[in-house]
Amino acid sequence: MSRDMSYDAVMSRKNEIMKKAIGIDYDVFETGGIGFDYERMMREAGYSLEEIQKIQSSTGVGNTPILELKNLTALARKLAPKGKGARIFIKDEATNPSGSFKARRASVSVYHAKKLGYKGVIAATSGNYGAAVASQAAMAGLKCIVVQECYDSKMVGQPEILEKQRACEAYGAEVVQLSVGPELFYSFLCLLEETGYFNASLYTPFGIAGVETLGYELIMQFREKLGRDPDKVVITHAGGGNVTGTARGIKKAGAEHTEIVGASVDLSGLHMASDRDFNRKSFTTGHTGFGIPFATWPDRADVPRNAARPLRYLDRYLTVKQGEVFYITEALSVLEGLERGPAGNTSLTAAFALAQEMDEDQIIVVQETEYTGAGKHPMPQISFAKQNGIEILFGDPDTEVPGQNIVFPDHPSKIKVRDFDLGKARMSYIKNAINNYGKKEISQYDFEFLVKDTNSDENFVRSVLSELDVKVL
Amino acid sequence: MDTIKKGDWVQIHKIVLKPEERASHLPEDTKKVPLEMWVKGFALSDGKIGEEIEIKTVTGRIVKGTAIKLNPRYIHDFGDYVPELAKIDMQLKEMLFGGDCDE
Numbered sequence: 001m002s003r004d005m006s007y008d009a010v011m012s013r014k015n016e017i018m019k020k021a022i023g024i025d026y027d028v029f030e031t032g033g034i035g036f037d038y039e040r041m042m043r044e045a046g047y048s049l050e051e052i053q054k055i056q057s058s059t060g061v062g063n064t065p066i067l068e069l070k071n072l073t074a075l076a077r078k079l080a081p082k083g084k085g086a087r088i089f090i091k092d093e094a095t096n097p098s099g100s101f102k103a104r105r106a107s108v109s110v111y112h113a114k115k116l117g118y119k120g121v122i123a124a125t126s127g128n129y130g131a132a133v134a135s136q137a138a139m140a141g142l143k144c145i146v147v148q149e150c151y152d153s154k155m156v157g158q159p160e161i162l163e164k165q166r167a168c169e170a171y172g173a174e175v176v177q178l179s180v181g182p183e184l185f186y187s188f189l190c191l192l193e194e195t196g197y198f199n200a201s202l203y204t205p206f207g208i209a210g211v212e213t214l215g216y217e218l219i220m221q222f223r224e225k226l227g228r229d230p231d232k233v234v235i236t237h238a239g240g241g242n243v244t245g246t247a248r249g250i251k252k253a254g255a256e257h258t259e260i261v262g263a264s265v266d267l268s269g270l271h272m273a274s275d276r277d278f279n280r281k282s283f284t285t286g287h288t289g290f291g292i293p294f295a296t297w298p299d300r301a302d303v304p305r306n307a308a309r310p311l312r313y314l315d316r317y318l319t320v321k322q323g324e325v326f327y328i329t330e331a332l333s334v335l336e337g338l339e340r341g342p343a344g345n346t347s348l349t350a351a352f353a354l355a356q357e358m359d360e361d362q363i364i365v366v367q368e369t370e371y372t373g374a375g376k377h378p379m380p381q382i383s384f385a386k387q388n389g390i391e392i393l394f395g396d397p398d399t400e401v402p403g404q405n406i407v408f409p410d411h412p413s414k415i416k417v418r419d420f421d422l423g424k425a426r427m428s429y430i431k432n433a434i435n436n437y438g439k440k441e442i443s444q445y446d447f448e449f450l451v452k453d454t455n456s457d458e459n460f461v462r463s464v465l466s467e468l469d470v471k472v473l
Numbered sequence: 474m475d476t477i478k479k480g481d482w483v484q485i486h487k488i489v490l491k492p493e494e495r496a497s498h499l500p501e502d503t504k505k506v507p508l509e510m511w512v513k514g515f516a517l518s519d520g521k522i523g524e525e526i527e528i529k530t531v532t533g534r535i536v537k538g539t540a541i542k543l544n545p546r547y548i549h550d551f552g553d554y555v556p557e558l559a560k561i562d563m564q565l566k567e568m569l570f571g572g573d574c575d576e
């Protein structure tokens with residue numbers, strides 16, 4: 001019997017395929033409406049912190065060093081008002097086996113897949129997560145397929161994604177490359193059905209729990225080194241797992257007063273599903289093209305319920321410009337002697353500006369770095385941008401227009417703190433929830449869920465709902 | 474060099490969805506082009522670049538498509554030299570360590 005493999009037929013089998021490929025019955029956490037029992041899902045479908053520490057230490061993941069960036073701090077203090085300029089630290093996640101914090105997520109997914117008896121794992125990702133899953137699968141002796149959106153319709157590949165392909169293949173994985181478009185999900189479902197492999201989604205409870213050790217470790221390291229908790233932790237944000245997992249770990253360590261700050265590269269104006277725009281961006285993750293949609297509607301992910309729910313944890317969300325991140329990447333290299341890849345430098349850029357608003361005795365931490373190399377370095381990215389007709393300028397980064405130019409700050413004082421209004425994000429989350437579920441009235445349970453999922457309060461949710469003409473029963 | 478021997482490492486290309494089969498609500502430019510796929514594996518027969526061939530991938534999947542490259546090279550690199558970056562480096566060092574770092 002041959003199955004109908006048309007787009008509509010495969011998409012209509014989505015739930016059935018997913019159930020087999022993840023081994024989680026999400027229905028038990030559902031209540032039939034907008035809300036679901038998030039903490040119960042994290043508890044029952046995930047792993048405890050202790051279990052994860054054990055899994056990760058057996059694969060060489062985690063326990064990454066904390067480094068103080070003394071020269072970058074000194075530069076920030078030169079630009080800051082007298083008495084301002086917090087000490088800047090980074091957690092060197094590039095020292096994980098596959099070169100980024102994504103090894104934490106992958107280690108737990110692959111462990112879980114092996115425990116459940118799957119022969120292989122599949123991940124849909126163009127980023128570091130592919131290399132992380134491939135590396136962990138190699139250690140576990142599982143087969144691995146990585147599905148990536150890589151080329152535009154002229155078969156021109158983003159250099160950073162081409163490097164990810166190479167890394168995945170180096171770890172022994174099969175890489176399936178696709179042109180631009182959201183139907184990657186269709187190809188992904190076809191592969192899950194064909195192989196019966198495990199869906200090593202970025203968004204499962206165990207994947208997110210894998211990042212909790214990062215936040216927990218970080219706090220313990222500061223208590224040991226400096227005898228206190230950091231004031232702010234800055235986290236590069238895209239799909240939301242980095243923010244969610246790190247923040248949960250920080251809270252599990254009992255650091256109630258450490259502020260959680262998200263940061264993304266501003267790519268406003270570029271359409272993520274556009275064949276033309278695809279190669280006009282110089283960052284493939286940690287940007288607003290993922291950061292905002294995932295914050296305002298997490299359940300768009302490749303699992304029924306996303307364990308990454310960043311709005312629950314963000315105290316602030318900052319945006320930075322492409323030109324600023326390249327500038328700070330150079331600074332990290334020539335002032336600190338650390339050559340590190342693009343995504344971690346997004347939060348470093350935000351931290352550099354934010355440190356200047358903080359007192360000298362305060363501490364700000366950038367919670368990750370990632371590996372760098374061919375394709376994922378400022379030089380190939382800027383060359384690629386030039387080939388694509390992007391203008392490279394020096395000036396005020398506020399004049400940068402994504403897809404048209406990259407503006408390097410002509411002076412580091414031009415690197416600024418820009419807050420994305422979280423109130424607006426919370427409002428659009430509530431609108432998305434109401435629209436996606438097509439509700440005119442919601443239960444008290446759903447109401448309370450919306451308060452928690454947006455980390456706001458009853459009055460705020462009530463006012464947004466009344467604007468939408470939605471009643472609470 | 475466009476002949477392929479059985480067992481050679483080749484990259485194949487295929488169309489997954491024709492423009493008219495693609496999802497609705499795509500941007501106009503994406504709607505006009507097909508969804509394409511590329512994958513690599515060992516040729517299951519002799520063949521030629523530009524012709525249809527079957528491959529076995531490293532996970533053991535059998536996939537059919539047009540052979541486009543034999544032993545495909547990784548083409549990404551460090552790009553052209555970007556003089557703007559050197560300007561940034563010199564500015565940073567000058568600001569922090571003083572004016573004689575370029576001597």
Ligand SMILES: Cc1ncc(COP(=O)(O)O)c(C=O)c1O
Pocket residue numbers: 100101102127128129236237238239240241242243285286343344368369370
């Ligand atoms: C190195 C690195 N940092 C940060 C991120 C963002 O993480 P998340 O997608 O969980 O928000 C990614 C992944 O996209 C990444 O690879």
